[in-house]
Amino acid sequence: MLDIRLIREKPDFVRERLATRGGGDEARVDELLRIDAQRRKAETALQALNAERKKLSKDIGTKRSRGEDSTELENRVRQIGDDIALLNEQTSAADHQQRDLLLQIPNLPHAAAPVGRDASANPTVRAWGSKPQLANVLDHVALGTKHKLFDMERAAKLSGSGFICFTGAGARLERALIQFMLDLHTREHGYTELSPPFLVRRECMVGTSQLPKFEADMYGLEDGQLFLAPTAEVPVTNFHRDEILRADELPKKFVAYTPCFRREAGSAGRETRGIIRVHQFDKVELVKITAPENSYAELESLTANAEKVLQLLGLHYRVIELCTGDLGFGSAKTYDLEVWSPGQNAYLEVSSCSNFEDFQTRRMNLRCKGTDGKNRFCHTLNGSGLALPRLFATLIECGQTADGTIRLPEKLQPYFGAAEIR
RNA sequence: GGUGAGGUGGCUGAGUGGUCGAAAGCAGCGCUUUGCUAAAGCGCCGUACCCCAAAAGGGUACCGAGGGUUCGAAUCCCUCCCUCACCGCCA
Numbered sequence: 001m002l003d004i005r006l007i008r009e010k011p012d013f014v015r016e017r018l019a020t021r022g023g024g025d026e027a028r029v030d031e032l033l034r035i036d037a038q039r040r041k042a043e044t045a046l047q048a049l050n051a052e053r054k055k056l057s058k059d060i061g062t063k064r065s066r067g068e069d070s071t072e073l074e075n076r077v078r079q080i081g082d083d084i085a086l087l088n089e090q091t092s093a094a095d096h097q098q099r100d101l102l103l104q105i106p107n108l109p110h111a112a113a114p115v116g117r118d119a120s121a122n123p124t125v126r127a128w129g130s131k132p133q134l135a136n137v138l139d140h141v142a143l144g145t146k147h148k149l150f151d152m153e154r155a156a157k158l159s160g161s162g163f164i165c166f167t168g169a170g171a172r173l174e175r176a177l178i179q180f181m182l183d184l185h186t187r188e189h190g191y192t193e194l195s196p197p198f199l200v201r202r203e204c205m206v207g208t209s210q211l212p213k214f215e216a217d218m219y220g221l222e223d224g225q226l227f228l229a230p231t232a233e234v235p236v237t238n239f240h241r242d243e244i245l246r247a248d249e250l251p252k253k254f255v256a257y258t259p260c261f262r263r264e265a266g267s268a269g270r271e272t273r274g275i276i277r278v279h280q281f282d283k284v285e286l287v288k289i290t291a292p293e294n295s296y297a298e299l300e301s302l303t304a305n306a307e308k309v310l311q312l313l314g315l316h317y318r319v320i321e322l323c324t325g326d327l328g329f330g331s332a333k334t335y336d337l338e339v340w341s342p343g344q345n346a347y348l349e350v351s352s353c354s355n356f357e358d359f360q361t362r363r364m365n366l367r368c369k370g371t372d373g374k375n376r377f378c379h380t381l382n383g384s385g386l387a388l389p390r391l392f393a394t395l396i397e398c399g400q401t402a403d404g405t406i407r408l409p410e411k412l413q414p415y416f417g418a419a420e421i422r
Numbered sequence: 423g424g425u426g427a428g429g430u431g432g433c434u435g436a437g438u439g440g441u442c443g444a445a446a447g448c449a450g451c452g453c454u455u456u457g458c459u460a461a462a463g464c465g466c467c468g469u470a471c472c473c474c475a476a477a478a479g480g481g482u483a484c485c486g487a488g489g490g491u492u493c494g495a496a497u498c499c500c501u502c503c504c505u506c507a508c509c510g511c512c513a
Binding site: 040043044046047048050051053054056057058060061062064065070071073074075076077078080081244373375 | 494
């Protein structure tokens with residue numbers, strides 16, 4: 001959520017930054033300014049009336065205690081009460097209107113973000129490794145079928161299309177990857193492991209900005225209050241919601257494994273083959289809560305932490321920075337990690353590392369006390385470390401050998417319990 | 423799911439209709455005293471928003487959340503959330 005004061009004081013700046021996203025949100029600034037002015041006007045009038053009522057009510061108390069007649073005062077206060085009720089309604093209506101609108105407006109892209117319309121304008125920041133030389137490449141679907149690593153048809157029988165059921169060695173490989181990544185981030189990178197609930201309240205979804213705008217993409221329970229978490233970002237970032245953290249306990253670094261549930265409404269057709277895009281997938285997520293001045297340095301290290309997974313698995317990848325038009329709703333700056341999939345003959349996004357600055361903490365009222373004793377909104381960051389299905393797919397594709405076995409990276413072998421899948 | 427007891431400032435905890443944004447204690451900050459530490463004394467010590475060009479200053483709201491009663495609500499009533507205890511059910 002943007003700061004209404006920033007919008008009030010620098011409307012042109014806000015319009016200009018929003019315009020770089022290409023979503024047309026800059027057009028809402030004027031509406032917001034109008035509501036803000038209304039709100040403040042009503043609030044000022046309301047406060048004046050409240051002050052008067054407060055004073056007169058005390059006078060009534062005084063008069064009564066002296067045994068004097070206070071009927072006239074009471075009538076006056078009663079009248080003020082009616083006016084207050086009216087103004088109160090106006091004030092809270094304007095207040096809600098303002099908040100509702102603010103919740104719909106995306107974050108401002110970082111000043112240095114590459115400006116562009118869509119993914120084609122995303123610059124590559126760096127790359128690691130090189131494409132493997134493979135002959136007669138089978139893609140992950142063929143490999144998975146051949147080695148019985150997952151069963152798409154039976155998963156559809158259970159839950160419909162877009163679901164996957166890992167089987168046998170495939171299920172074990174999935175589990176090994178999760179364990180491997182959790183160990184790496186907790187032991188080598190200093191993250192605290194969280195195992196959060198997968199169902200989260202509506203407020204949490206608003207806090208991390210999945211709601212109100214993207215409700216159609218979420219799985220909600222019937223009561224409308226609980227949602228299946230679309231990413232561990234939601235429960236983990238909201239862990240400290242409504243708190244004031246001490247400066248000396250920052251940054252908070254959390255890692256969590258959870259399944260992720262997404263309707264992916266309207267996304268069928270592209271990049272949906274096999275297990276590339278499903279309604280439920282596993283992910284290990286990194287989350288940081290930082291002091292405002294450190295968040296960009298923390299984004300670099302968080303991204304490096306995610307990259308480390310791919311490096312240890314020996315998978316070729318590139319890091320791209322999202323341009324303004326491709327940036328997620330709440331993010332000010334995002335790096336995507338894309339791993340090379342020989343089967344898809346394409347790079348696949350396996351991680352998205354973002355700095356939300358105070359966009360989320362404003363929504364969830366998460367602050368920290370500065371050394372000057374003043375409360376400030378923390379900055380939040382998150383990144384996949386990593387998403388499982390695409391990593392799984394790439395791993396088996398890259399591990400395929402001429403003799404038909406799938407060779408696993410050395411680092412993973414102790415977790416899987418074998419060097420290869422036969 | 424049922425019954426009962428609760429939710430007050432960083433913490434403990436008083437407060438059942440008016441002068442209560444809220445006693446007191448602890449923690450924290452400043453000053454005084456002191457050879458150091460300690461102790462004692464004094465003062466300060468919540469958050470958000472509004473007015474003001476800004477500062478100074480002034481004001482309003484907030485005692486789990488939201489409604490209601492009342493001239494006036496931390497205090498009375500209703501709904502919800504949460505915590506604790508016991509019962510039921512259950513991996």
